[in-house]
Amino acid sequence: MPFADPYGLDWLIVIEVPERAFMAEVEASARTTLLLCGLAVGVSLLGGLVASRGVLRSLQRLTVAARALAQGALKHWVPLSLFQELRTLGQSYNDMAQQLQQSFAALQQSNQALADRNRELNSTKASLEHRETLFRLLAENTQDLICLHDREGLYLYVSPSVRPLLGYSPTQFLNHHPLEWVHPRDRDPFQDYLQEALNQGVAGAFTYRVQRSSGDYLWVETLTRPILDEAGQVMQLQSTSRNVTATVRMQRQLEHDAFHDSLTGLPNRNLLLERLYSALRRIKSQPDYQFAILFLDLDRFKIVNDSLGHLAGDELLMEIGHRLKHILRRSDLAARLGGDEFIILVDEIPDFSIVLQQVESIFELFALPFTLAHQEVVISVSIGVVVADRAYQQATELLRDADIALYRAKARGRACVEVFTRAMHQEACQRLELENNLRTALARKELLVYYQPIVDLKTQKLVGFEALVRWWHPQQGFMSPSAFVEVAEESGLIIPLDQWVLEQACEQLQRWRTYWSQTHDQELHLILNVNLSSKQFSRANVVETVAGILQRTGLPGYYLKLEITERVALPDQTDLDSDRESNCIDTMLALKALDICLSLDDFGTGYSALSYLCRFPIDTL
Secondary structure, three states, rough: OOEEOOOOOEEOOOOOOOOOHHHHHHHHHHHHHHHHHHHHHHHHHHHHHHHHHHHHHHHHHHHHHHHHHOOOOOOOOOOOOOOHHHHHHHHHHHHHHHHHHHHHHHHHHHHHHHHHHHHHHHHHHHHOOOOOHHHHHHHHHHEEEEEOOOOOEEEEEOOOOOHHHHHHHHHHHHHHHHHHHHHHHHHHHHHHHHHHOOOOOOOOOOEEEEEEEOOOOEEEEEEEEEEEEEEEHHEEEEEEEOHHHHHOOOOHHHHHHHHHHOOOOOOOOOHHHHHHHHHHHHHOOOOOOOOOOOOEEEHHHHHHHHHHHHHHHHHHHHHHHHHHHHOOOOOOOEEEEOOOOOEOOOOOOOOOOHHHHHHHHHHHHOOOEEEOEEEEOOOOOEEEEEEEEOOOOOOOHHHHHHHHHHHHHHHHHHOEEEOOOOHHHHHHHHHHHHHHHHHHHHHOOEEEEEEEEEEEEOOOOEEEEEEEEEEEOOOOOOOHHHOOOHHHHOOOOOOHHHHHHHHHHHHHHHHHHHHHHHHOOOOOOEEEEOOOOHHHHHHHHHHHHHHHHHHHHHHHHHHHHEEEHHHHHHHOOOOOOHHHHHHHHEEEHHHHOOOEEEEEEEEOOOOOOOHHHHHOOOOOO
């Protein structure tokens, strides 16, 4: 047989074998070959059977797993086969089943989320439907006006309450702007109000006037709130308005009452002070500006109340307020301070002649009679005048000086006018100081009682004394009654002063009587004269006061003689109090019942009449 030589040489080897041996070898080889072939076929059949059984079992498992997977059993796993292809197929199946299981779990979560969201939406829908029902129920049955606006302010919805409130139907407002019904003076503030709601997303309550279908206006209070989208931007505006006309009128009435007199309708002290402070600021900034005030006080106004009643007095004040309004210039102001006191602010006066003209006008209107309680009454007025200058800092200073001038005018008599000067202020301060000192003197017992003898001109004998009060001032020394009695009468100190003098004098006379009876063994017949002021005599308890002093001092009443002035006892011709005369007589008779003598002093200084002397129980004149 040929074979290749590594050195490139071809060789041929020839082997010779005997035929019988060769054939025996061939037969043996044939038998061996058949045996091996049979064995190979058997092994192949056995291996094929086993392999086919394993493959069938794996395929059956895959089939069962596939059916389970189709039925939703995603957790059904396939055991891996020993065969590589089937093992790969099983592993792929298991991977697919795991992915399907994960996808199905995610799908279940999504379905659950969708179900939750669906329930939430259904709940929200139900809530919105409920709120809408409530809103419509509220909007259609409330008296308030409920509206919906777009960003421009145009009406999108108007509740039916607009018909009874304004007289319009809701459709008349749709796609219209509220400014079409707002009062012209309120339009600019209302536009600013809407813009504030748009810019800031919130706006408080706003009060303004809205025109009704009848043409008149009513006051409404509107509260506007924004409706925001998901981004927080204003999408629409919702407004609620209510009728506050009655509240506004009440508030304005309260404001009016706070600055006006309820009886006359004139400005009161509060409004007057505001005007005066404004005028004072103006006089400091404008050199040519000037003003004055007139302080008016009715003469004997108390007589009107006491005689005709307080209703007649109120009627008189109202008529005076009405008349004063007609003499005012456009820039002037008339105010009532209280009681029978009035103030007129004469504003923007080029010279003092304007003030004099106003004073003359006032006297002229008071010269006309007033009809009160179906009878005509003439009443006068006294006036104090102050011309303002830059020295004044407070409005109360002006009123103070006007009151000082008025006091001086009333001291001169009725229907007088007095212009304030700086000397008047100094005198008023001195009077105030004197009043305070007198009050202290009463408390410290600095006053003394002097006794002026009364002599009978026929017999030249002493018949009594007149008690006269004197004041020993620690700084000013001796002071006569003329220096302080008038101040005491004006301040009301005359009442305790009278009582003190009367009690001191009665005690002194009783001590003299006791001493005289002990030393001379007889009575001392001396009469004690004591002056009684008009305020003391007019008091309702004057009789009880005098009786109490007599009881405490032990002095018999017939030793006491009270002196009253003609002005106290006798009414003048202009007195409106018809009961005054009878009241005076009753008081005199009650005093005489205590055995007290009465003396009429200063007779002839007033509206005296000899006929009065016959009617009054007077002992001496």
